Amino acid sequence: QKEVEQNSGPLSVPEGAIASLNCTYSDRGSQSFFWYRQYSGKSPELIMFIYSNGDKEDGRFTAQLNKASQYVSLLIRDSQPSDSATYLCAVNIYAGGTSYGKLTFGQGTILTVHP
Amino acid sequence: DAGVIQSPRHEVTEMGQEVTLRCKPISGHDYLFWYRQTMMRGLELLIYFNNNVPIDDSGMPEDRFSAKMPNASFSTLKIQPSEPRDSAVYFCASSLRGSADTQYFGPGTRLTVL
Numbered sequence: 387q388k389e390v391e392q393n394s395g396p397l398s399v400p401e402g403a404i405a406s407l408n409c410t411y412s413d414r415g416s417q418s419f420f421w422y423r424q425y426s427g428k429s430p431e432l433i434m435f436i437y438s439n440g441d442k443e444d445g446r447f448t449a450q451l452n453k454a455s456q457y458v459s460l461l462i463r464d465s466q467p468s469d470s471a472t473y474l475c476a477v478n479i480y481a482g483g484t485s486y487g488k489l490t491f492g493q494g495t496i497l498t499v500h501p
Numbered sequence: 502d503a504g505v506i507q508s509p510r511h512e513v514t515e516m517g518q519e520v521t522l523r524c525k526p527i528s529g530h531d532y533l534f535w536y537r538q539t540m541m542r543g544l545e546l547l548i549y550f551n552n553n554v555p556i557d558d559s560g561m562p563e564d565r566f567s568a569k570m571p572n573a574s575f576s577t578l579k580i581q582p583s584e585p586r587d588s589a590v591y592f593c594a595s596s597l598r599g600s601a602d603t604q605y606f607g608p609g610t611r612l613t614v615l
Contacts, residue, residue, distance in 0.1 A: 418601050429592055429606035430544070474544065478600040488557055489534075489600045491544040 389413060390477050392492035399499055405462040407495050409475030412456065417487070418478040419451055419458045424494065425471045433473075434460065465499040472496050505607035507593050513613045519581040522610045525574055526595030534594040534604060535568055535578050544592070550576065551599065583614045 390411050399405045407421075418437050422430035436442045436449040436458065448461040458477075462469055475492040506525040514520055526533045534549040548558040553570045561568070565584070570576040580587055590611050594604040 420603075429609050431606065432603045435603070487600045488546050488549060489604065490546070493543045 388492075389490045390475055390492040392473075392475050392495050394493055394495060396496040396498055399465050399497070401465060401467060401499055401501050403465050403499075405465045405469065405497055405499070407460040407462075407473050407475075407497065409458045409460075409477075409492055410456055411458070411475075411477045411490075413477070413479050414453075414456065416453075416456075416477045416479050419449070420476040420478070420489070421447075421449060421460045422474040422476060422491075423471045424474060430474055462497075465497075467499050467501055470497060470499050505593055505595055505605055507591075507607035507610050509610060510608060511611050511613075513615065514583055515615050516584055517582045518614075519579065520583045520587075520612060520614075522578040522591050522593075522612070524576045524578070524593030524607060526576070526593070527605055528574070530595035530597055530605075531573075532596045532599045532602075532604075533570060533576050534596075535576070536592040536594065536606075537589045538592060538609075539589045547578070549599075580612075583612075585614045588612055588614050 392409050420435045421433045423433050424430045434449045436451045442449045446463045450459045472494040474494045476489045478489050479487045508523045531552050535547040538544045547560045548568045550570045568578045590609045592609045593607045596602045596604045
């Protein structure tokens with residue numbers, strides 16, 4: 387089993403719809419969870435992070451975390467064509483001591499928002 | 502701030518040659534990460550530094566890869582000798598508080614080994 391798994395898609399949604407991106411992780415020691423967006427040919431950029439169970443909202447984006455189910459998701463409301471990109475789920479496993487652990491990325495989900 | 506700076510942006514070389522990738526992190530960031538991205542394996546952490554000291558190099562594929570950080574504003578990733586399977590996009594990223602914090606990625610270096 388991969389440490390971080392995502393449905394690779396592609397996920398296609400019409401403009402204005404809700405896009406739902408899902409991610410599962412294997413290590414129960416995981417502490418921090420991140421969603422990065424990567425446009426084609428560009429570098430990843432952070433959209434949201436979440437540390438606690440529940441929902442976290444930022445504009446059109448909502449991150450949801452369920453540590454019991456080892457599941458994190460990203461909802462994009464009112465999807466726009468400019469949201470078309472690859473979305474990477476990243477999970478931080480805290481190594482303890484003075485280290486802040488390291489990020490493990492999922493394979494990414496390709497999202498296409500069509501007009 | 503100019504963000505994370507990487508050079509070169511593109512590198513084409515022949516198998517067996519030495520390749521050196523360079524990175525300048527955001528000023529004040531104590532953590533620096535080197536990643537490799539391919540279609541098959543996705544984005545993988547190779548190594549990361551804290552205050553110029555390598556903390557975790559478990560992702561370095563083999564002895565052909567080495568990384569250094571001689572000071573807080575400069576790091577290199579060297580491949581010697583290079584092989585076609587090393588072809589990938591190599592990203593450098595930096596952060597204030599390690600992996601529990603936002604990582605800012607550079608534009609990447611696209612490496613092609615013929």
